[in-house]
Amino acid sequence: MTIPFFPPDLFDDDEELLLDVVAEVATAPEQRFILGSRTAELEAAIRASVGAADAVACGSGTSALTLLLTAMDVGPGDEVIVPAYGCAPLAATPVLRGATPVFADIDPWTMVVDPVEVEKLVTERTKVIMPAHMFSVMADMPALRRIATDAGVRLLEDSAVGQGAVLAGRAAGTWGDAGVYSFVQVKAFGMPGEGGLVVTNDPALGRTVRMLRNHGQDGRTRFLHHRIGYNSRFDEIMAAFQLHRLATFARRLDRRADIGEYYTARFADLPGVVAPPPGRDGRCFYVYSLLADRRDALRDHLTAHGIGCHVYYPAPLPHQPAFARHAAPGRDWPWAALACRRQLAIPVHPRLTDAQVEHIADEVCRFALSRGVPMPTEELT
Known part of the structure; x- marks a missing residue:
């Protein structure tokens, strides 16, 4: 018996669906392959499923973190408290914004960041606290929410591995000022490609992220750039594919x-x-x-x-x-x-x-x- 850690046949049941949505998008009269109606439908469906004010699909979970740190105006001189154990983007995204990652130790059993350690590290330079859910366990979001509120800093919830999880009746990703999901193949809601999503209950933050993912354009007037942004746009074929798979x-x-x-x-x-x-x-x-x-x-x-x-x-x-x-x-x-x-x-x-x-x-x-x-x-x- 050979049992792979990541199954090679993950999407075998959806092969016909994938071919169908490729044909559907490719032959549609509008010929829209990024940020079209299907992306908007996927955003609306996930927004409704978690009870968020806004959901913004983007190029990857890492891009989602970058867009949010940018929207939160994180930059040189700022500190972002992150777990000392976890995936590289936790530290890389603050560094790429010119900020300093401040590493907090973890709980020895759950392997998520320890709120006691986080609270010790808050200073006048702290701009964002960025916990991450780890493997099968969500971080202690009620405690981290209290720490962030008391300190007057932003709480960015890295829920890249946590989509679908619920803590005390509240969906992963919605405890912070904003949260992120990752759709990379091996994640629970993975797809055959790269993708991510921002969820937030702050409409202004959502609007800024929506501009930043598309070179700072607001979606109404093309080639009018309100901010320096990124190319982090979502694929229409994958949006249609994930819309169908959301039901299961x-x-x-x-x-x-x-x-x-x-x-x-x-x-x-x-x-x-x-x-x-x-x-x-x-x-x-x-x-x-x-x-x-x-x-x-x-x-x-x-x-x-x-x-x-x-x-x-x-x-x-x-x-x-x-x-x-x-x-x-x-x-x-x-x-x-x-x-x-x-x-x-x-x-x-x-x-x-x-x-x-x-x-x-x-x-x-x-x-x-x-x-x-x-x-x-x-x-x-």
């Missing part, structure tokens, strides 16, 4: 959550292996990540048994060569460093069969209990 998005998320809950039940109290927190509130199940004392040995064991797995982020962001010069001297981020040594993701995508899920769980348990403790068994229901 909840079903795919439920399948991911079912698999994640099964894993968490199977891995409870395993020696040397820590599962994510249980439950569905504030969970997104984009990636299911374990923390393992013998991470490399577990990875080798799973690989030998035909199970694809993935190590994310080999070093904390402030230890990466690109960002080290921006890190405060003399500081360390012990929980981020520990996560880099212990994190291992196992497959959780919705194309997994029950038998595959059980095989994956069996082998994780077999490894953890390899010193003679009986292996627990449980049917996936």
Whole structure:
């Protein structure tokens, strides 16, 4: 049995749909391939689904962060508080705006940024707090919302991996002044291409982002540029494709959550292996990540048994060569460093069969209990 971490057949069920929308867009009389009616429909559908005032589709999740930091007038002399553990755009986007990323350590279990650490780092130079949801867990947005409000700074919610998640009845992406989603292929609402989206309850911020994504034009008068902007426009074929797939998005998320809950039940109290927190509130199940004392040995064991797995982020962001010069001297981020040594993701995508899920769980348990403790068994229901 060979189980890939990212399935190569992710869009096999939608092949005919994709061909149909290519033909539909290509033969439409308006010949509009970017920022047309389908993009507007997708924006409206996602806006309604999360209860936001505005939704703006753009070129990628990274572009969405860049557009928002620009719209928030982040620049030289400003500080943006970001997690010390996570994807490079968290640090790169402030740096590219001339600002300084200030790295906050993470919670050792959930691997999301620790609000206590964030609050310690707020100064008069702080312009934005930019938490990120991580793997299958949303950041503590109520606490971060309070910190940002008390400090009078913007809260930018990186929900690139969190689309569809809900915390305390509120959708991921809507806790901050604005949030971002990513549609890159491997994300929960991924597509066969690049794309992203900004959601916000600040109409003025939404209007600015809408201009910035299209070279600073407002969409009414072509070649009239109100601001220096970017080329971060959304593709009409992908908009039509994602519009159709939005109807089944909840079903795919439920399948991911079912698999994640099964894993968490199977891995409870395993020696040397820590599962994510249980439950569905504030969970997104984009990636299911374990923390393992013998991470490399577990990875080798799973690989030998035909199970694809993935190590994310080999070093904390402030230890990466690109960002080290921006890190405060003399500081360390012990929980981020520990996560880099212990994190291992196992497959959780919705194309997994029950038998595959059980095989994956069996082998994780077999490894953890390899010193003679009986292996627990449980049917996936």
